[in-house]
Amino acid sequence: MGSWADSAEVLGSDLPLELSGAANRRAVLTAALRDAVRGGRLAPGARLPPYRSLAADLGIARNTVADAYAELVAEGWLAARQGSGTRVAERVAPDVPAHRTRAPEPAARPVHDLVQGRPDPSAFPRTAWLASARRALAAAPDDAFGPGDPHGRPELRRALAGRLARVRGVRTAPERIVLCSGAAHGLRLLAQVVGGPWAAEEYGLPFHRGLLASHGVGTRPLGVDADGARVDGLTRRDRAVLLTPAHQFPTGGPLHAARRAAVVDWARAADGLVVEDDYDGEFRYDRQPVGAVQGLDPEHVVLLGSVSKSLSPTLRIGWMVLPQRLVGPVVAAKGDREQFSSATEQLTLADFVESGAYDRQVRRMRQLHRRRRDQLAAALERRAPHVRVAGIAAGLHAVLELPPGTERATVRAAARQGLAVEGLGDYLHPGAEGAPHAGGTGATVRDGLVVGYATPSESGYPEALEALCRSLPPAGPSSDASVIPGPASPPPPAAP
Amino acid sequence: MGSWADSAEVLGSDLPLELSGAANRRAVLTAALRDAVRGGRLAPGARLPPYRSLAADLGIARNTVADAYAELVAEGWLAARQGSGTRVAERVAPDVPAHRTRAPEPAARPVHDLVQGRPDPSAFPRTAWLASARRALAAAPDDAFGPGDPHGRPELRRALAGRLARVRGVRTAPERIVLCSGAAHGLRLLAQVVGGPWAAEEYGLPFHRGLLASHGVGTRPLGVDADGARVDGLTRRDRAVLLTPAHQFPTGGPLHAARRAAVVDWARAADGLVVEDDYDGEFRYDRQPVGAVQGLDPEHVVLLGSVSKSLSPTLRIGWMVLPQRLVGPVVAAKGDREQFSSATEQLTLADFVESGAYDRQVRRMRQLHRRRRDQLAAALERRAPHVRVAGIAAGLHAVLELPPGTERATVRAAARQGLAVEGLGDYLHPGAEGAPHAGGTGATVRDGLVVGYATPSESGYPEALEALCRSLPPAGPSSDASVIPGPASPPPPAAP
Numbered sequence: 001m002g003s004w005a006d007s008a009e010v011l012g013s014d015l016p017l018e019l020s021g022a023a024n025r026r027a028v029l030t031a032a033l034r035d036a037v038r039g040g041r042l043a044p045g046a047r048l049p050p051y052r053s054l055a056a057d058l059g060i061a062r063n064t065v066a067d068a069y070a071e072l073v074a075e076g077w078l079a080a081r082q083g084s085g086t087r088v089a090e091r092v093a094p095d096v097p098a099h100r101t102r103a104p105e106p107a108a109r110p111v112h113d114l115v116q117g118r119p120d121p122s123a124f125p126r127t128a129w130l131a132s133a134r135r136a137l138a139a140a141p142d143d144a145f146g147p148g149d150p151h152g153r154p155e156l157r158r159a160l161a162g163r164l165a166r167v168r169g170v171r172t173a174p175e176r177i178v179l180c181s182g183a184a185h186g187l188r189l190l191a192q193v194v195g196g197p198w199a200a201e202e203y204g205l206p207f208h209r210g211l212l213a214s215h216g217v218g219t220r221p222l223g224v225d226a227d228g229a230r231v232d233g234l235t236r237r238d239r240a241v242l243l244t245p246a247h248q249f250p251t252g253g254p255l256h257a258a259r260r261a262a263v264v265d266w267a268r269a270a271d272g273l274v275v276e277d278d279y280d281g282e283f284r285y286d287r288q289p290v291g292a293v294q295g296l297d298p299e300h301v302v303l304l305g306s307v308s309k310s311l312s313p314t315l316r317i318g319w320m321v322l323p324q325r326l327v328g329p330v331v332a333a334k335g336d337r338e339q340f341s342s343a344t345e346q347l348t349l350a351d352f353v354e355s356g357a358y359d360r361q362v363r364r365m366r367q368l369h370r371r372r373r374d375q376l377a378a379a380l381e382r383r384a385p386h387v388r389v390a391g392i393a394a395g396l397h398a399v400l401e402l403p404p405g406t407e408r409a410t411v412r413a414a415a416r417q418g419l420a421v422e423g424l425g426d427y428l429h430p431g432a433e434g435a436p437h438a439g440g441t442g443a444t445v446r447d448g449l450v451v452g453y454a455t456p457s458e459s460g461y462p463e464a465l466e467a468l469c470r471s472l473p474p475a476g477p478s479s480d481a482s483v484i485p486g487p488a489s490p491p492p493p494a495a496p
Numbered sequence: 497m498g499s500w501a502d503s504a505e506v507l508g509s510d511l512p513l514e515l516s517g518a519a520n521r522r523a524v525l526t527a528a529l530r531d532a533v534r535g536g537r538l539a540p541g542a543r544l545p546p547y548r549s550l551a552a553d554l555g556i557a558r559n560t561v562a563d564a565y566a567e568l569v570a571e572g573w574l575a576a577r578q579g580s581g582t583r584v585a586e587r588v589a590p591d592v593p594a595h596r597t598r599a600p601e602p603a604a605r606p607v608h609d610l611v612q613g614r615p616d617p618s619a620f621p622r623t624a625w626l627a628s629a630r631r632a633l634a635a636a637p638d639d640a641f642g643p644g645d646p647h648g649r650p651e652l653r654r655a656l657a658g659r660l661a662r663v664r665g666v667r668t669a670p671e672r673i674v675l676c677s678g679a680a681h682g683l684r685l686l687a688q689v690v691g692g693p694w695a696a697e698e699y700g701l702p703f704h705r706g707l708l709a710s711h712g713v714g715t716r717p718l719g720v721d722a723d724g725a726r727v728d729g730l731t732r733r734d735r736a737v738l739l740t741p742a743h744q745f746p747t748g749g750p751l752h753a754a755r756r757a758a759v760v761d762w763a764r765a766a767d768g769l770v771v772e773d774d775y776d777g778e779f780r781y782d783r784q785p786v787g788a789v790q791g792l793d794p795e796h797v798v799l800l801g802s803v804s805k806s807l808s809p810t811l812r813i814g815w816m817v818l819p820q821r822l823v824g825p826v827v828a829a830k831g832d833r834e835q836f837s838s839a840t841e842q843l844t845l846a847d848f849v850e851s852g853a854y855d856r857q858v859r860r861m862r863q864l865h866r867r868r869r870d871q872l873a874a875a876l877e878r879r880a881p882h883v884r885v886a887g888i889a890a891g892l893h894a895v896l897e898l899p900p901g902t903e904r905a906t907v908r909a910a911a912r913q914g915l916a917v918e919g920l921g922d923y924l925h926p927g928a929e930g931a932p933h934a935g936g937t938g939a940t941v942r943d944g945l946v947v948g949y950a951t952p953s954e955s956g957y958p959e960a961l962e963a964l965c966r967s968l969p970p971a972g973p974s975s976d977a978s979v980i981p982g983p984a985s986p987p988p989p990a991a992p
Contacts, residue, residue, distance in 0.1 A: 034665055034791070075665060075787035076756035089757060089792075117643075124641035126633045129840075133629055137622045142953075145617035145808040169530055169571060181677075181836050207832070260572035261585060291571035295534070296585075312641040314839040336703070340677050340836045343810040344625075457638075 025060050029068040037077050037088050048078065048086045111418030112464035116250065116397035116452030123365060124312050128357045129348065135355075136347035144347060148338025151331050152179025152319075156350040160319055163353050164303070168281055169291030171298045172321045178330050181340040182318040183277060184211055186304045189320070190240070191215035193329045194273055199241040201229045202432035203251050208242065208277075209429065221429035224248060228255035231263040240273040241266075245293045246281035250427050250450045252391015252399050254290045263293065267300035273323075274301040280309050282362050284394040285370045299323045307349065309396060310362050317341055317349055369396055372453040372461065379465040386475035396454040399424065406473045407447035414449075414471035419464065421471075424448035521556050525564040533573050533584050544574065544582045607914030608960035612746065612893035612948030619861060620808050624853045625844065631851075632843035640843060644834025647827050648675025648815075651846040656815055659849055660799070664777055665787030667794045668817045674826050677812040677836040679773060680707055682800045685816070686736070687711035689825045690769055695737040697725045698928035699747050704738065704773075705925065717925035720744060724751035727759040736769040737762075741789045742777035746923050746946045748887015748895055750786045759789065763796035769819075770797040776805050778858050780890040781866045795819045803845065805892060806858050813837055813845055865892055868949040868957065875961040882971035892950040895920065902969045903943035910945075910967035915960065917967075920944040 036042040048054070048069065055062040069086050072078040079089045144153070151157075157174040164170035180186045187208055196217035200209060201224050209219050220238065223230040228248045234241055241263065245255035255263075267274050276293050284290070294303040298321075306318035322330060352358050373392050380387055380400070392398040402410055407423040414421045424446055449468075456464045532538040544550070544565065551558040565582050568574040575585045640649070647653075653670040660666035676682045683704055692713035696705060697720050705715050716734065719726040724744045730737055737759065741751035751759075763770050772789050780786070790799040794817075802814035818826060848854050869888050876883055876896070888894040898906055903919040910917045920942055945964075952960045 031662075034787070038667060038791070071786070073753050074750065076753050076760070076789065076792050077787075079753070079757070121641035122638040124638075126636075130630055130633050134626055137626050140622075142618040142620075145620035145810050146614055147809045166527075171534060184835055254570065257569050257572050257575070261575070264572070290567070291530070291573075293572065295530070296572050313643045313833070314641050316834070316836055316838045337809070338812070339680055340812055342812045342838055342841055345838055345841065 026064045026067050026071075029058070029060070029064065030071050033068060033072055034075075034077055037072075042088045044088050044090045046088045048088070050085065110415070110420035112420065112460065112467045113455050114419060114421040114451045114453065114464055114468060115455060116422070116450050117455075118313070118452065119309060119365065119396060119454045120368070120457060121312065121314075122457060123368060124314075125357065125361050125364075128361070129352065132351040132355060132357060133344075133348045136351045137344065139351075140344075140347050144343050148341070148343045150178075150334035150336070150338045152177070152338070152341070153343055153346040153350065156317075156346045156353075157319075159350045159353040163358070164292075164305070164321065168278065168303075169295040170303060170321055171295050176298075176322050176324060176327055178320045178322060178327065178334070179341055179346060180318045180320060180334075181316040182306045182308060182313075183279065183304045184208070185340065186302075186318055186320045187211050187242075187275075188215060189330050189333050190273075190275060190302065191217040192333045193326060194240050196239060197237065198275075199234055199238045200429065201243060201248065202429045203424065203427045204242070204244070204249060204429065206427065212242075219429065219431075221432040223433070224251055226253055228253055228259055229263075231255075231259050231266060234263070234266045234270070234272070236270040236272075238270070238272055240275050242275045242277060243293070244277050244279060246278055246290050247284075247391070247394040249277070249279065249395075250391070250397060250399060250424065252393070252395065252397075254394075255293070260293050260296060264297045264300060267297065272300070273326075276301055276303045278303050278305045280395045281305075282310060283366055283369055283396060285366065285373065286393050294321055299325075302326070310358070310365060315345055315349070317345060369454050373398065375461065376451065376453050376465060379469055383469035384472045384475075387472055390448075397450055397452045400449040400451055400472070402447040402449065403473060404447055407449070410447075410449060410471055410473060414468065417467040417471050419467040419471060421452075421468065422450045424450060426450070522560045522563050522567075525554070525556070525560065526567050529564060529568055530571075530573055533568075538584045540584050540586045542584045544584070546581065606911070606916035608916065608956065608963045609951050610915060610917040610947050610949065610960055610964060611951060612918065612946050613951075614809070614948065615805055615861065615892060615950045616864070616953060617808065617810075618953060619864060620810075621853065621857050621860075624857070625848065628847040628851060628853060629840075629844045632847045633840065635847075636840075636843050640839050644837070644839045646674075646830035646832070646834045648673070648834070648837070649839055649842040649846065652813075652842045652849075653815075655846045655849040659854070660788075660801070660817065664774065664799075665791040666799055666817055667791050672794075672818050672820060672823055674816045674818060674823065674830070675837055675842060676814045676816060676830075678802045678804060678809075678814040679775065679800045680704070681836065682798075682814055682816045683707050683738075683771075684711055685826050685829050686769075686771060686798065687713040688829045689822060690736050692735060693733065694771075695730055695734045696925065697739060697744065698925045699920065699923045700738070700740070700745055700925065702923065708738075715925065715927075717928040719929070720747055722749055724749055724755055725759075727751075727755050727762060730759070730762045730766070730768070732766040732768075734766070734768055736771050738771045738773060739789070740773050740775065742774055742786050743780075743887070743890040745773070745775065745891075746887070746893060746895060746920070748889070748891065750890075751789070756789050756792060760793045760796060763793065768796070769822075772797055772799045774799050774801045776891045777801075778806060779862055779865055779892060781862070781869065782889050790817055795821075798822065806854070806861060811841055811845070813841060865950050869894065871957065872947065872949050872961060875965055879965035880968045880971075883968055886944075893946055893948045896945040896947055896968070898943040898945065899969060900943055903945070906943075906945060906967055906969060910964065913963040913967050915963040915967060917948075917964065918946045920946060922946070 049057070051062045051065045051069070055065045069078060069080070073080050073086070077089055078086050080086045154174060156179060157177040160177055161172050161174045164172065180189065184207070188211060191212050192215060198212060198217055198219050199222050200219040202221035203224050212219055219242070222233045222241070228245065229243055231241070243255065243263065245260065247254060263274055266272060274293060278292055281292065292303055294301040300323065302323065303321040304318065307315050320330065376398060377389060377392065380389060388401045390399045390401060407425055411421065411423045427450065451468065545553070547558045547561045547565070551561045565574060565576070569576050569582070572585055574582050576582045650670060652675060653673040656673055657668050657670045660668065676685065680703070684707060687708050688711060694708060694713055694715050695718050696715040698717035699720050708715055715738070718729045718737070724741065725739055727737070739751065739759065741756065743750060759770055762768060770789060774788055777788065788799055790797040796819065798819065799817040800814065803811050816826065872894060873885060873888065876885060884897045886895045886897060903921055907917065907919045923946065947964065
C-alpha cells in the first residue's frame with residue numbers, strides 16, 4: 001500500500017516550484033494530489049502524510065495542506081477516518097490508457113461529392129455576418145441576454161415578415177411568425193400540435209418522414225408528376241399535407257397553378273393544413289421565383305423556411321409563418337423558454353436582413369448556383385447528350401433521367417469513380433406505388449440521379465462533373481423514352 | 497364583378513411612377529397586381545384587361561404585362577382560361593383586419609423578481625464575446641459553415657476538456673464530450689439512450705422531471721437531507737440517478753463525501769448511470785468548488801454543463817461528458833447532422849474559453865453573486881433575524897426556512913408586495929413522501945422560499961430585498977425549530 005513517506009515523495013516531484021499566493025498554493029497542491037491519485041501514483045488505500053509533515057516537506061502552511069485534504073475528501077478522492085489518518089479512497093478508478101483510444105478510422109471519403117443539400121461552405125459571408133453581429137450586440141437590449149422567449153426575438157420576426165412579403169408574396173404579421181432552429185424543428189412542432197396522419201409527396205426527404213414518424217405522425221404518399229404533387233389524392237382524413245410547391249423536392253417542378261388552387265380548396269373543405277416547405281424558393285434562375293402558396297390563404301397554410309440553403313446550415317435559425325389559431329399552440333409546444341435557437345444569432349440575422357446583406361448574399365448565391373447549373377448542362381450536352389436533365393430551372397440540384405432499371409448500377413459506377421451521388425430511389429416514399437416493398441405495379445418507378453451541383457468547391461467542380469459523365473450509362477435504344485414526364489420550366493399560362 | 501376598365505384604373509393608381517429597368521417593371525407590376533387582389537380592390541372573379549390594353553395604359557411593353565399575368569397565374573392569384581381572358585381567382589381570401597389583432601394583454605408584471613435561475617442579463621460580456629466571434633470567424637475552416645457534425649466542433653470539445661479538468665476535476669478526453677444546446681437537451685438525449693426508470697432528488701426542477709417523462713422516463717424520488725441526496729435509496733431497478741452534487745438544487749448543500757462514494761459503488765454494482773447536473777458548480781464563495789463526482793468514475797458518470805448560469809441562457813450551448821460506451825449512441829440519437837447548436841457560436845465559445853475570457857467572466861460573476869448574497873444575508877440579519885438561510889455557500893440562490901405551514905401564505909404575501917418568488921414546494925417531486933398528493937406522513941415536508949438573488953438588476957435589488965423582508969412571517973414560537981436540517985457549508989473532514 002505504500003507509506004506516507006512515499007506519498008510525500010510522489011507529491012514533491014509532482015509539485016511545481018513556484019507557489020505564489022496562498023489560494024494558489026492550495027489549488028496547486030489539490031490538483032497535484034488529485035493527479036497523483038488519478039494517475040495511480042498514489043494507489044487506492046495509500047496513507048497520506050499528516051498535515052504537518054507534508055507542510056514542512058513542501059515549505060507551506062499547515063492549513064494549506066489541511067484545506068487541500070479536506071477538499072479532496074469532500075470530492076471523494078481521499079477518505080479520512082478518526083484515528084487512522086487520511087488515505088486514498090478505495091473506489092477511485094485510475095486512468096486507463098483506453099481513454100486515449102482513437103476515433104474509429106473514418107470510411108474512405110469520396111473524392112468527389114455531388115450529394116444534394118449542401119451549399120459550398122466557402123461562400124459564407126464572414127465579414128458581412130460579423131459586421132451584423134457587431135451592430136446587433138451593440139444595439140441589443142439587456143433582456144436579449146436573459147432566458148429567450150420561445151416565440152423568438154421580435155426584431156427578427158419583424159425583419160422576416162417584411163422580407164417574406166416582398167420576395168415570396170407571403171401575407172403575415174410579425175406576431176404570426178414563430179422562430180425555430182430549422183425546418184426539421186418546425187416539422188417536429190407541427191407534428192405535436194396538429195397530429196396525424198399527413199399526406200406527403202411520394203418523392204421527398206426521408207429525414208422529414210422519419211421525424212414525423214418519430215412523433216407518431218404517419219405519412220401517406222401522394223403521387224408526383226410534371227405538375228408537382230397530385231393533390232387530388234387528398235382526403236378528409238388527412239390532417240395536413242407536406243408540400244414543396246416552389247420546386248418539388250427532388251424531382252424539380254413547381255406546383256401547377258390549378259393544383260395550388262385545389263390544395264387550398266381541400267384545406268378549407270377538410271379543415272386541413274398545408275405545410276409549405278419553402279426550402280429553396282428564392283433560387284430560381286430563368287424567371288421570377290414562384291410566390292408562396294401561403295399568400296393564397298394564410299389561415300390554412302404554414303410556410304417553413306430557414307437560412308440553411310441561402311446562408312449556411314451551421315446557423316440554426318428557421319421560421320414558421322403560421323395561421324393565427326396555431327401561434328399559441330406552437331409557442332406552447334416549444335416550452336416556457338427558448339431551448340434551441342440562440343437569441344444573439346437571431347439578432348445578428350435580423351440586422352443582416354434589415355441591412356440588405358441577406359438580399360446581396362441571395363443574389364450572389366443565385367449567380368454562383370446558376371453558373372454551376374450551366375456548367376452541368378454544358379458538360380452533359382457535350383459528353384452525354386442522350387441524358388435528359390430535369391428540375392434545373394431552380395434550386396441547388398438537378399435530376400438526370402436514366403433508362404429504366406439503370407439507377408442503382410449508375411450510382412455504383414459513380415462510387416467506383418470516387419463520386420458520391422444519390423439516386424431518385426433514395427427519396428421515394430416506401431409506401432409509394434411501385435416502391436420496392438409496396439407491392440404496387442411499378443408503373444411510377446423512375447430512374448434518375450439527384451445531382452447537388454452546389455456542393456463541391458469551385459476548384460473541385462469540373463472534376464466532379466467529369467466523374468459524373470464517366471459514370472452515366474451510354475446512349476441506348478431506351479434512352480430517348482423520357483421517364484420523368486414534363487417540362488423543366490413551369491407551364492405557360494393560357495393566354496388571357 | 498367589375499370590368500377590366502375598372503381593373504386598369506385600380507392598377508394605374510397603385511403603380512409607382514418610376515419604373516426603371518424591364519425586370520423591375522415586371523416585378524413592380526406583379527407586386528401591384530398582387531396587392532390589389534389581396535386588398536380586395538380587385539375582387540374574386542374580376543376580369544383583367546387584355547395585355548395590350550394594360551400595356552398601352554401604363555406605357556410599358558406588352559410582354560411585361562404578359563409575364564406579370566403568367567407569374568400570378570402560376571402562383572394562383574389569377575386564373576386564365578382559353579377564350580375567356582384572365583380573371584382574379586375565386587379562392588383568394590382577401591386580407592381581413594383580424595390580421596392586426598394585438599397580442600393579448602400581458603399579465604401584470606411583478607415589480608420585483610427574485611425567481612431563481614436567471615442571472616442578471618446586463619452582466620453579459622458583449623465586447624469580449626464579440627472579440628472572440630471575430631477571431632473565431634476569421635480562423636474557422638470552411639467546413640465550419642457546412643452541415644454541423646452532431647458530435648460538436650472539435651475546437652470547443654478540446655477547450656472544454658482542458659477547462660473542466662482544471663476547474664472541476666473532470667477526467668475526460670475531447671472525443672468523450674458531446675455538445676448540445678443545454679442541460680435540457682442533454683437530458684432528452686440520455687432519456688432516449690438509457691431508458692427508464694430513473695431516480696431523482698425529491699427536490700429538483702419540475703421542468704427536468706417533465707422532460708424525462710415526455711420521453712417515457714419516469715422518475716422516483718430520492719430523499720434529500722443536509723448531506724444531499726439519500727443515495728442509499730437507490731436500487732438495481734434504477735437505470736440512472738439525476739443528481740446535483742455540487743450544490744443540491746434548490747436546498748443548497750453539496751453531496752457528502754460518503755454519499756459520493758456510495759453512489760459510485762451503486763453505479764458499478766447495478767450497472768447504473770449517475771447523471772451529474774453541474775449547473776452552478778463554479779459558483780462557490782467561501783472555499784474552493786467541490787470537484788465533480790465524474791472524476792471518481794468516468795465510466796459510470798455523465799456530467800452535464802452549460803453556459804446558462806455563467807454567461808447567458810440565450811446562448812444555446814451545453815455539453816455532456818460521457819462514458820466511452822455512451823458516446824456513439826448519444827451522437828446517433830442527435831441525428832446525422834447538428835440540428836440545434838450553432839457551429840459559429842461553438843467556435844466563438846471555444847475562443848472565449850481558450851483566451852481566458854471565460855475564466856474572467858466566471859470570476860466577475862462570482863464576485864457579483866457573492867456581493868448579492870452578502871446583501872441578502874445582511875438584510876435578513878437586520879430585518880428578520882429569526883429567519884434561517886440555507887444554501888448560501890454557493891450558487892445563485894438561497895433558501896429561507898419558514899415555520900411549518902407558512903410557505904404558501906408567504907408567497908402570497910410577497911405577491912401582494914409586487915414580489916415574484918417561489919416556495920420550496922414548487923420544486924418538490926409529486927411522489928415524494930409528504931407531498932400533497934403522495935399520501936405520505938408529511939414528515940419531510942419543509943417550508944421555505946427559494947430566493948434567486950442574481951435575478952434583479954443592480955439598481956432594483958435593494959427594493960426587492962425590502963419587499964422580501966416585508967413578506968416574511970414575524971418571529972413566533974415555532975421559528976427557532978429548524979426545519980431544514982444541516983449546515984450551509986460542507987461538513988469538515990475528519991482529521992488525518
